Amino acid sequence: MTHPIRNQVGRLTGTFTATEGTDVTVVAPEVTADSVIVITLKTVGGTVGAVPVIQTITPGTGFTVDADSGDTSVYNYVVL
Numbered sequence: 001m002t003h004p005i006r007n008q009v010g011r012l013t014g015t016f017t018a019t020e021g022t023d024v025t026v027v028a029p030e031v032t033a034d035s036v037i038v039i040t041l042k043t044v045g046g047t048v049g050a051v052p053v054i055q056t057i058t059p060g061t062g063f064t065v066d067a068d069s070g071d072t073s074v075y076n077y078v079v080l
Contacts, residue, residue: 012079015042018067023055028062028079036080037063046072 012030031037039051049068052075057063067073 013077015074015076016065017074018045018052018065018071020046020072021067021069023064023066024052025064026062026077029060031057031059031062031079033057033059035059038078038080039065040076041073042076043074045074046070048073051075 012028014026014028016024016026018024035057037054037057039054041048041051047068047070049071052065052067052071055064055066065075067075
């Protein structure tokens with residue numbers, strides 16, 4: 001589940017919850033092939049390992065991320 005909003009400077013921000021090693025799809029239609037996506041930890045859940053890795057970026061759709069097995073943490077993201 002994601003919660004995208006636009007901040008004061010027009011960047012897309014939101015959160016997603018890691019699903020124990022299963023890819024999470026983040027819907028963000030504003031994503032382009034040139035987007036930079038930054039991910040930070042918001043709330044610890046389960047066993048936190050490395051910061052989730054972006055697996056795919058699909059312009060006009062969003063992106064997918066993969067977290068470590070056992071990780072159910074909530075993460076912030078910003079699309080630049």
